[in-house]
Amino acid sequence: DQQVKQNSPSLSVQEGRISILNCDYTNSMFDYFLWYKKYPAEGPTFLISISSIKDKNEDGRFTVFLNKSAKHLSLHIVPSQPGDSAVYFCAASGGYGGATNKLIFGTGTLLAVQP
Amino acid sequence: DAGVIQSPRHEVTEMGQEVTLRCKPISGHDYLFWYRQTMMRGLELLIYFNNNVPIDDSGMPEDRFSAKMPNASFSTLKIQPSEPRDSAVYFCASRDQIREYFGPGTRLTVL
Numbered sequence: 001d002q003q004v005k006q007n008s009p010s011l012s013v014q015e016g017r018i019s020i021l022n023c024d025y026t027n028s029m030f031d032y033f034l035w036y037k038k039y040p041a042e043g044p045t046f047l048i049s050i051s052s053i054k055d056k057n058e059d060g061r062f063t064v065f066l067n068k069s070a071k072h073l074s075l076h077i078v079p080s081q082p083g084d085s086a087v088y089f090c091a092a093s094g095g096y097g098g099a100t101n102k103l104i105f106g107t108g109t110l111l112a113v114q115p
Numbered sequence: 116d117a118g119v120i121q122s123p124r125h126e127v128t129e130m131g132q133e134v135t136l137r138c139k140p141i142s143g144h145d146y147l148f149w150y151r152q153t154m155m156r157g158l159e160l161l162i163y164f165n166n167n168v169p170i171d172d173s174g175m176p177e178d179r180f181s182a183k184m185p186n187a188s189f190s191t192l193k194i195q196p197s198e199p200r201d202s203a204v205y206f207c208a209s210r211d212q213i214r215e216y217f218g219p220g221t222r223l224t225v226l
Contacts (some may be wrong), residue, residue, distance in 0.1 A: 006157075034214065043119070043206055043217030044158070089158060101146065102171060103215065107157030 003027050004092050006106035014114050019077040021109050023090030026071065030092040034103065035064060035075050038087040047088070048075070080113045087111075119218035121207050127224045133195040136221045139188055140209030148215060149182055149192050150206040158206070164190065197225045 005024045013019045023033075031052040036044035050057040050064045050073070057064050063076045077084055087110050091103040120139040128134055140147045148163040162172040167184045175182070179198070184190040194201055202225050208215040 002156075036217075041219070043208070043219050045217070046214045049214070091158075101165070102148070102160055102163055104160070105150075105158035107155075 002107070003030075004090055004104050004106040006088075006090055006109050008109050009107070010110040010112070012112045012114060013080045015082055016079045019075075019080045019084065019111055019113065021075040021077075021088050021090075021111065023073045023075075023106055024071060025073075025092050027092070027094055027104075028071065029094040030104075032093045033064070033066060033073050034091045034093075035062075036089040036091060036105075038089060038108070044089055077111075080111075082113050082115050085111055085113045119207055119209055119216055121205075121218035121221050123221060124219065125222045125224075127226065128197055129226050130198055131196045132225075133193065134197045134201075134223060134225075136192040136205050136207075136223070138190045138192070138207030138218060140190070140207070141211075141216055142188065144209035144211055144216075146210040146215075147184060147190050148208040148210070149190070150208065150217075152204040152206060152220070161192070194223075197223075199225045201225050 003026050034049040035047040037047045038044040048059050048062050048064050050066050055066050066073045087108045089108045090106040093103050122137045146165050149161040151159050161174045162182045163170055164184045180194055182192045204220045204222050206217050206220045208217040
């Protein structure tokens with residue numbers, strides 16, 4: 001049972017335009033959310049995170065939005081660059097028992113930014 | 116720091132053979148995680164350790180999988196016997212107080 005879902009396996013965007021990657025979750029106990037970026041033949045690297053007490057967090061070209069009522073978060077990349085082409089994983093952690101210490105990942109979205 | 120180190124980077128073996136994957140976490144990190152990446156399930160947490168003690172192994176798929184952390188600087192994930200459906204990329208990650216840092220992964224192919 002996937003508690004964190006990324007329903008779009010892939011996304012293609014033109015350079016300079018906005019990329020929007022979406023993520024849904026089912027567990028209302030999740031209170032911390034992260035996005036990781038993965039290039040081929042490398043491990044995932046941390047990109048940006050958001051706590052459930054916020055609805056937006058921004059870091060340069062990257063902004064994450066959280067809609068707790070809809071159990072939905074999104075990552076916006078503006079403007080998109082060819083170097084942003086990678087697999088993006090959404091992850092969540094929850095405040096119940098030991099689960100604060102582990103991340104639940106989605107299946108990933110492959111972003112391709114076309115020059 | 117060299118980051119999380121995993122070996123081997125690639126492993127090709129035949130069904131029924133034993134496979135051992137190795138990980139050296141970042142020095143000073145108290146948590147170590149083993150993940151498996153597949154197309155269908157994305158990144159699945161297999162097991163994690165805190166201060167060398169296994170905390171949650173609920174993600175380990177079968178008894179064929181086992182993991183150890185004999186000291187703070189080394190962990191192994193063993194599959195015995197291996198099966199073709201075990202083919203995947205296996206990641207090790209360690210964590211400081213804030214977030215996880217992943218190794219480059221081991222691509223395992225079981226023929």
